[in-house]
Amino acid sequence: MGELDFDVIGRSLPYLLKGLQYTVQLTLVAALGGTVFGTLLALARLSSFKPVALVAAGYVNLMRSLPLLLVIFWFYFLVPVLIQQVTGSERPPQIGAERSAYITFIMFEAAYFCEIMRAGIQSISRGQIGAAYAVGLTYWQSMKLIILPQAFRNMLPVLLTQSIILFQDVSLVSLLNVTDFVGAAVKIAQRDSRIVEMYLFVAIVYFVLCYTLSLMVKRLQHRIAIVR
Amino acid sequence: MIEIKNVSKWYGSFQVLNHCSTHVRKGEVVVVCGPSGSGKSTLIKTVNALEPFQKGEITVDGISVGDSKTDLPKLRAKIGMVFQNFELFPHMKITENLTIGQIKVLGRSPDEARERGLKMLDRVGLIDQMDKYPGQLSGGQQQRVAIARALSMDPIAMLFDEPTSALDPEMINEVLDVMVELAQEGMTMMCVTHEMGFARKVAHRVIFMDQGSIVEDATKDDFFGKPRSERAQQFLSKILHH
Ligand SMILES: Nc1ncnc2c1ncn2[C@@H]1O[C@H](COP(=O)(O)OP(=O)(O)O)[C@@H](O)[C@H]1O
Numbered sequence: 001m002g003e004l005d006f007d008v009i010g011r012s013l014p015y016l017l018k019g020l021q022y023t024v025q026l027t028l029v030a031a032l033g034g035t036v037f038g039t040l041l042a043l044a045r046l047s048s049f050k051p052v053a054l055v056a057a058g059y060v061n062l063m064r065s066l067p068l069l070l071v072i073f074w075f076y077f078l079v080p081v082l083i084q085q086v087t088g089s090e091r092p093p094q095i096g097a098e099r100s101a102y103i104t105f106i107m108f109e110a111a112y113f114c115e116i117m118r119a120g121i122q123s124i125s126r127g128q129i130g131a132a133y134a135v136g137l138t139y140w141q142s143m144k145l146i147i148l149p150q151a152f153r154n155m156l157p158v159l160l161t162q163s164i165i166l167f168q169d170v171s172l173v174s175l176l177n178v179t180d181f182v183g184a185a186v187k188i189a190q191r192d193s194r195i196v197e198m199y200l201f202v203a204i205v206y207f208v209l210c211y212t213l214s215l216m217v218k219r220l221q222h223r224i225a226i227v228r
Numbered sequence: 229m230i231e232i233k234n235v236s237k238w239y240g241s242f243q244v245l246n247h248c249s250t251h252v253r254k255g256e257v258v259v260v261c262g263p264s265g266s267g268k269s270t271l272i273k274t275v276n277a278l279e280p281f282q283k284g285e286i287t288v289d290g291i292s293v294g295d296s297k298t299d300l301p302k303l304r305a306k307i308g309m310v311f312q313n314f315e316l317f318p319h320m321k322i323t324e325n326l327t328i329g330q331i332k333v334l335g336r337s338p339d340e341a342r343e344r345g346l347k348m349l350d351r352v353g354l355i356d357q358m359d360k361y362p363g364q365l366s367g368g369q370q371q372r373v374a375i376a377r378a379l380s381m382d383p384i385a386m387l388f389d390e391p392t393s394a395l396d397p398e399m400i401n402e403v404l405d406v407m408v409e410l411a412q413e414g415m416t417m418m419c420v421t422h423e424m425g426f427a428r429k430v431a432h433r434v435i436f437m438d439q440g441s442i443v444e445d446a447t448k449d450d451f452f453g454k455p456r457s458e459r460a461q462q463f464l465s466k467i468l469h470h
């Protein structure tokens with residue numbers, strides 16, 4: 001195999017950074033989208049209207065019971081075929097790996113963020129919703145102005161921790177041949193036969209980023225605990 | 229002002245309220261007392277529809293509370309409510325606590341709402357606390373802010389659910405003083421409380437509840453003179469001892 005050659009990193013840095021940029025972008029979009037849809041799912045799960053609660057619970061439990069990789073493949077390979085069947089068109093629609101990845105991660109993360117937000121909403125005392133109603137706020141106003149801001153603040157460290165996990169999970173899209181950070185590194189590693197160097201580099205970058213972020217989350221957690 | 233007619237409510241097979249009937253006239257102060265678990269909180273919360281009920285009828289200012297066509301947020305905005313655990317919004321400053329209902333429900337401008345809110349805050353003696361968060365105030369102060377929040381909405385009646393039971397003894401009076409003043413100004417009030425000093429001072433009528441029923445509904449003098457029911461007598465002798 002010969003000597004290690006770390007110059008390969010410098011040579012391919014622009015390409016790797018583009019991959020990292022996609023990874024970060026997908027993480028942010030999925031975290032934001034997941035939080036929005038997850039919050040709606042949480043409200044649905046807590047709804048006193050049973051059918052809504054049941055449908056939301058079914059969706060969340062399904063997503064949380066399937067391996068992420070399977071869900072990624074499902075969306076990429078099978079959903080287009082399903083759409084073709086339903087619409088009766090001649091070919092399956094071309095969604096494309098990148099767009100498919102965005103949709104998959106938003107929908108998958110929504111299930112996890114739902115459970116976090118649900119715990120957050122339930123952590124707010126029932127008296128708060130009573131007080132919100134008592135001043136005349138509607139259900140949606142009470143949620144938007146009183147309950148969700150408190151739930152979100154209480155759960156912020158957990159939401160961020162979940163987002164760090166998401167940041168790591170995003171690497172699975174490289175299996176769809178998407179050039180995320182890992183995908184870019186794999187391609188360079190194979191092209192230049194520099195597998196050890198590239199995999200080591202990717203691991204170090206992931207470790208430094210995730211560990212730093214998790215330290216920041218820990219500090220945030222302390223601050224929130226003091227304010228409360 | 230408040231008419232409660234034959235109201236019954238069940239949690240599953242457990243009956244919390246059993247054919248409760250009473251009323252609160254305009255300007256009247258009615259104190260509700262009774263042992264823990266007798267349904268006092270539940271009854272007072274049915275008045276502004278925080279608790280639904282299955283049977284009977286409640287009207288507030290002529291509007292039926294149980295009617296599915298009633299605009300509940302609008303009705304609730306007319307009735308002030310003060311809770312045992314204050315329930316200020318902890319993520320908002322005192323000023324925001326005072327203005328949010330006025331702005332979002334009554335449609336007042338932020339300036340107008342602030343002016344009204346601060347006037348009420350001044351009235352409960354806490355104007356210097358306006359920029360703090362609820363968590364920075366003592367329990368007694370929080371409860372006074374909660375009263376100011378309710379008053380900022382210009383309510384036609386006020387409901388109190390044990391407003392002093394979560395307070396340290398030395399803070400009870402600062403809250404009762406505000407309530408006494410309100411009563412003397414002619415506010416319509418329905419108060420769940422065991423503060424019999426307060427009842428003697430300002431109540432017109434006293435209601436005694438036991439096991440979901442209104443056992444006694446008498447004028448203050450009749451109630452303290454000699455309650456007719458044995459349960460009320462026992463209850464009174466217990467809480468008047470200390
Ligand atoms: N959500 C609920 N589900 C079932 N039982 C309840 C619920 N809320 C209150 N209860 C019961 O109803 C009874 C009356 O409660 P409450 O009105 O809070 O009494 P009080 O205010 O007089 O102490 C109690 O026995 C209580 O356990």
Ligand SMILES: [Mg+2]
Binds near residue numbers: 270
């Ligand atoms: Mg109670």
